[in-house]
Amino acid sequence: MTSAAATDLVDEEQGGVVRAVAREANQLWRFARTQPGFLFGLAVIGITVVLALVGPWIAPYGPEEALPGRAVLPPGADHWMGTDISGMDIFSRVISAPRIDLTIALISTVIAFTAGVMLGVVSGFFAGAGGAWAVVSQAVMRGADIVQAFPLFIFALALVGFRGPSMQNVIVALAFLNIPFFLRVTRGAVLHVRERPFVEAARCAGGSGLRIAFVHVMPNALTPALANLSPTIGFSILLTSALSFVGAGVPIPTPEWGSMIAIGAPNMMTGQWWTALFPGLALGLTILGYALVGDGLSYYLDPTHRT
Amino acid sequence: MDCLLEITDLHVEYRRDAGHVRVLDGVDLSVSPGESLGVVGESGVGKTVLVRAVLGLLEPPWRISRGRIRYDGEDLLGRPERELRAIRGRGIALTTHEPRKHLNPVLPIGAQVVEVVRAHGDTGRTEARQRALALLRMVGFPDPEARLSAYPHELSGGMCQRVIIAMALAHSPKLLMADEPTAGLDVTISLQVLDLMQGLVRGSGSSLLLVSRDLGVVAHYCQRVAVMYQGRIVESADVIPFFAQATHPYSRRLLRAAAAARDDRRGSAGPASRRGDAPAVGCAYAPRCPVRVARCSTEIPPLAPVTPGHLSRCFLNADIAAGRVTV
Amino acid sequence: MAAPVLEVDGLVKHFPQGRARTVKAVNGVSFHIDRGEALALVGESGSGKTTVGRCILRLIEPTSGRVSFLGETITGMPPEQFRHRRPRIQLVFQEPYDSLNPRMRIGRIIDEPLMLARRILPLARPARVLELLDMVGLGASVLNLYPHQLSGGEQQRVGIARAIATEPDLVVLDEPTSALDVSVRAEILDLLTDLQERLGFAYLFISHDLTAVRRVCQRVAIMYLGKIVETGPTDEIFASPIHPYSRALLSSVLYPDPAQQRSRFLLVGEIPSPIDLPAGCHLHPRCPWAADECIRAYPPLEARQPGRLAACFRAGHEGETVEPRAYARPGTPG
Numbered sequence: 001m002t003s004a005a006a007t008d009l010v011d012e013e014q015g016g017v018v019r020a021v022a023r024e025a026n027q028l029w030r031f032a033r034t035q036p037g038f039l040f041g042l043a044v045i046g047i048t049v050v051l052a053l054v055g056p057w058i059a060p061y062g063p064e065e066a067l068p069g070r071a072v073l074p075p076g077a078d079h080w081m082g083t084d085i086s087g088m089d090i091f092s093r094v095i096s097a098p099r100i101d102l103t104i105a106l107i108s109t110v111i112a113f114t115a116g117v118m119l120g121v122v123s124g125f126f127a128g129a130g131g132a133w134a135v136v137s138q139a140v141m142r143g144a145d146i147v148q149a150f151p152l153f154i155f156a157l158a159l160v161g162f163r164g165p166s167m168q169n170v171i172v173a174l175a176f177l178n179i180p181f182f183l184r185v186t187r188g189a190v191l192h193v194r195e196r197p198f199v200e201a202a203r204c205a206g207g208s209g210l211r212i213a214f215v216h217v218m219p220n221a222l223t224p225a226l227a228n229l230s231p232t233i234g235f236s237i238l239l240t241s242a243l244s245f246v247g248a249g250v251p252i253p254t255p256e257w258g259s260m261i262a263i264g265a266p267n268m269m270t271g272q273w274w275t276a277l278f279p280g281l282a283l284g285l286t287i288l289g290y291a292l293v294g295d296g297l298s299y300y301l302d303p304t305h306r307t
Numbered sequence: 308m309d310c311l312l313e314i315t316d317l318h319v320e321y322r323r324d325a326g327h328v329r330v331l332d333g334v335d336l337s338v339s340p341g342e343s344l345g346v347v348g349e350s351g352v353g354k355t356v357l358v359r360a361v362l363g364l365l366e367p368p369w370r371i372s373r374g375r376i377r378y379d380g381e382d383l384l385g386r387p388e389r390e391l392r393a394i395r396g397r398g399i400a401l402t403t404h405e406p407r408k409h410l411n412p413v414l415p416i417g418a419q420v421v422e423v424v425r426a427h428g429d430t431g432r433t434e435a436r437q438r439a440l441a442l443l444r445m446v447g448f449p450d451p452e453a454r455l456s457a458y459p460h461e462l463s464g465g466m467c468q469r470v471i472i473a474m475a476l477a478h479s480p481k482l483l484m485a486d487e488p489t490a491g492l493d494v495t496i497s498l499q500v501l502d503l504m505q506g507l508v509r510g511s512g513s514s515l516l517l518v519s520r521d522l523g524v525v526a527h528y529c530q531r532v533a534v535m536y537q538g539r540i541v542e543s544a545d546v547i548p549f550f551a552q553a554t555h556p557y558s559r560r561l562l563r564a565a566a567a568a569r570d571d572r573r574g575s576a577g578p579a580s581r582r583g584d585a586p587a588v589g590c591a592y593a594p595r596c597p598v599r600v601a602r603c604s605t606e607i608p609p610l611a612p613v614t615p616g617h618l619s620r621c622f623l624n625a626d627i628a629a630g631r632v633t634v
Numbered sequence: 635m636a637a638p639v640l641e642v643d644g645l646v647k648h649f650p651q652g653r654a655r656t657v658k659a660v661n662g663v664s665f666h667i668d669r670g671e672a673l674a675l676v677g678e679s680g681s682g683k684t685t686v687g688r689c690i691l692r693l694i695e696p697t698s699g700r701v702s703f704l705g706e707t708i709t710g711m712p713p714e715q716f717r718h719r720r721p722r723i724q725l726v727f728q729e730p731y732d733s734l735n736p737r738m739r740i741g742r743i744i745d746e747p748l749m750l751a752r753r754i755l756p757l758a759r760p761a762r763v764l765e766l767l768d769m770v771g772l773g774a775s776v777l778n779l780y781p782h783q784l785s786g787g788e789q790q791r792v793g794i795a796r797a798i799a800t801e802p803d804l805v806v807l808d809e810p811t812s813a814l815d816v817s818v819r820a821e822i823l824d825l826l827t828d829l830q831e832r833l834g835f836a837y838l839f840i841s842h843d844l845t846a847v848r849r850v851c852q853r854v855a856i857m858y859l860g861k862i863v864e865t866g867p868t869d870e871i872f873a874s875p876i877h878p879y880s881r882a883l884l885s886s887v888l889y890p891d892p893a894q895q896r897s898r899f900l901l902v903g904e905i906p907s908p909i910d911l912p913a914g915c916h917l918h919p920r921c922p923w924a925a926d927e928c929i930r931a932y933p934p935l936e937a938r939q940p941g942r943l944a945a946c947f948r949a950g951h952e953g954e955t956v957e958p959r960a961y962a963r964p965g966t967p968g
Binding site: 349350463465466493494495496497498499502520521522523524525526527546547550560561562564565566 | 817818842883885891894896904905
């Protein structure tokens with residue numbers, strides 16, 4: 001066989017990747033059709049993404065537009081979800097909020113995922129090995145212990161309170177908080193994978209520690225972390241809302257479900273239920289959807305469930 | 308009734324989203340009282356499924372789609388669970404190829420053996436304990452008292468297998484089905500386990516159905532052999548004629564490979580079979596058979612006698628046996 | 635006389651488990667392998683044979699003892715330095731599927747040792763991969779497949795191709811056919827003998843399967859509980875084993891032949907744990923020939939005939955008056 005033939009085979013591989021992805025997506029879709037919860041969750045993700053992209057533009061009113069004289073109007077033809085105490089249209093604000101929440105959740109989760117997975121791989125692969133790397137592994141784990149020892153919300157509050165409420169600060173706080181979770185979940189998988197013979201084989205082939213950790217072990221240990229991406233995004237949205245609810249999140253006029261609930265809560269006492277209910281419903285359904293996708297994905301990715 | 312266990316045209320399938328997979332494709336098998344039958348086949352061919360089907364242990368997505376299983380003259384399929392439970396352990400017992408996994412890790416083995424003893428009928432606790440001790444002694448534990456409180460993880464693989472055998476023989480079943488009893492055991496221990504099993508079965512006049520991948524085990528511990536390929540029995544005969552004069556091309560190939568693995572003789576036997584490769588029509592072995600004819604790809608050959616007691620599922624039976632065709 | 639490819643001298647490996655217990659896996663093992671020779675290391679579980687293999691490859695570090703490869707002492711060598719020696723000692727694993735990265739294609743799996751060894755030009759590597767596939771009897775069509783798409787036999791061929799990719803001087807084979815079906819075993823063993831004839835490397839063939847060993851290896855070393863109990867040419871050991879453990883092992887080989895004459899040399903009881911090694915000769919609780927001298931001291935591995943070593947006080951004296959014990963002693967496992 002000539003090298004030309006070998007290169008032909010390599011080209012076929014590139015096309016093969018696309019076909020492989022298409023096949024995988026098809027299988028996932030067929031699975032999804034059998035799981036109503038998963039479908040609901042996918043729909044939620046779809047809607048929130050669309051709203052994040054175009055929400056403020058399709059909103060009938062400006063999301064921060066205070067309409068004079070229209071304070072606390074019940075849901076009706078002009079205002080589908082009513083207005084709040086400042087005369088801002090609740091519907092417009094509800095559909096504009098995903099842009100903020102999702103951006104914060106997405107960025108912070110991606111940062112936490114990346115950092116958590118890398119730290120998890122290092123600390124799992126070199127655990128118990130002896131030498132400099134083992135010390136690093138221990139240090140990382142103790143650091144994670146310290147972060148996780150704090151009640152999540154208090155810690156977030158402290159971080160943001162320290163630096164002041166703003167979108168960037170919320171992202172940093174959430175990313176920092178979520179790292180230990182991805183770290184542990186990946187480390188657990190790594191501890192299993194590193195015992196498998198093909199890892200020994202990579203050592204025999206002459207690979208160095210780091211190479212084996214990232215080229216061989218990591219791709220096989222990503223499943224638990226991936227399955228938790230979606231629920232973590234959902235949880236981050238919840239945390240963002242919670243922080244905003246107590247005023248430590250995004251600044252007030254910015255549309256955000258949590259702060260909307262905070263603004264609207266006093267109105268509920270006086271019977272004006274719509275000011276807090278709609279953002280609350282939106283928040284609850286969204287988090288549920290993301291969590292269900294996480295469930296569905298982890299069930300799908302679990303090799304014992306696949307035939 | 309001549310046969311203790313008679314399986315006729317058994318079809319078992321496995322349902323998946325994409326359709327179903329035929330695992331057993333028409334198995335015909337019979338065991339006479341006091342006989343030891345070896346069922347041989349490579350991995351994935353359905354031997355474990357077969358034994359579990361007999362005891363009614365298959366649950367969805369597994370499904371028996373056709374066929375008949377008769378034990379002691381009575382049909383087993385379609386019997387209510389209550390009646391099957393009475394047969395399990397008492398009439399037909401099963402040992403497994405993963406003894407440690409089939410013992411409860413959080414209970415001492417004494418308790419587990421006692422539980423089996425008490426499963427059929429009312430044996431008092433003290434009597435059951437005595438019986439458990441006797442059983443453990445019977446399977447070769449010199450100090451059963453000490454073993455009663457041991458947990459499975461404290462025992463070696465061979466010891467776990469002995470406990471399973473003790474549990475299987477607790478009610479003196481008429482038929483013992485042993486599913487790869489020496490899988491994972493060291494060779495010197497395997498020999499002990501096989502000798503033990505054979506001795507106990509012979510001593511009580513029970514029948515033995517021994518499932519194995521190892522032709523050597525079957526040669527020395529069974530009176531009859533049945534060869535399984537892709538969900539069907541392709542040959543069944545007494546042991547001595549089988550090893551001397553097997554007729555089915557697949558059996559020949561298995562024997563050659565087994566013999567080649569032990570000698571200095573060279574020469575291998577061709578590509579291995581893969582699960583799921585069975586063609587939809589015709590003889591399952593046809594794609595790989597060196598002597599296939601056109602008919603083999605369109606019709607399923609019946610399990611037909613070559614000589615009395617020696618059955619083979621091949622259209623060229625007679626020719627191969629007479630030496631007119633070499634395989 | 636050319637220097638041996640591998641020399642092992644007094645290899646010991648103990649695994650401490652907590653404070654009071656130690657698993658004494660290997661207890662002073664010495665042997666050598668000449669160029670182009672195939673030596674089998676045979677034993678059951680607890681014999682330590684797998685640990686010996688791992689120590690030679692420095693996948694685990696020996697507790698003491700010396701291993702020298704191609705005349706160079708590799709025990710105690712700094713890991714980075716040893717990494718450069720790795721292309722010359724390779725390993726074929728027992729589990730065909732699990733020894734291949736499930737997320738890598740076959741082509742890449744075989745290419746990896748070539749890439750890391752940096753001995754051939756990058757442009758020459760694809761051709762070399764194809765050459766290796768051809769040598770092990772696989773077609774170019776498997777290049778882009780994933781391990782789970784191959785059969786067990788094919789997966790093992792990939793493992794072999796990977797092992798010989800860098801033209802090693804010694805290939806350690808850890809139970810290479812145990813996980814394969816009988817019909818496939820013969821093919822793989824044939825392949826191994828072929829490759830050795832063509833390419834001239836030495837084999838350390840670790841196995842519990844005596845019949846497989848007989849096909850491939852010229853010499854055998856039999857291990858029990860961390861020590862070598864007998865060595866010699868394969869045919870001679872098969873024909874007339876000296877050590878009682880060798881006799882038991884050989885008599886437990888069941889040939890697919892009902893008429894086979896079986897010597898039925900049975901050991902009683904279970905294999906002791908390497909944590910609690912019996913005093914004196916490790917086999918004495920199970921051995922039908924055991925006598926008092928067997929408990930007092932461990933028999934040395936001595937030459938009984940030219941080229942044949944055995945470690946037993948009683949071999950050759952078994953006909954004497956000491957009553958063979960029919961059962962295990964109380965207090966021993968079993």
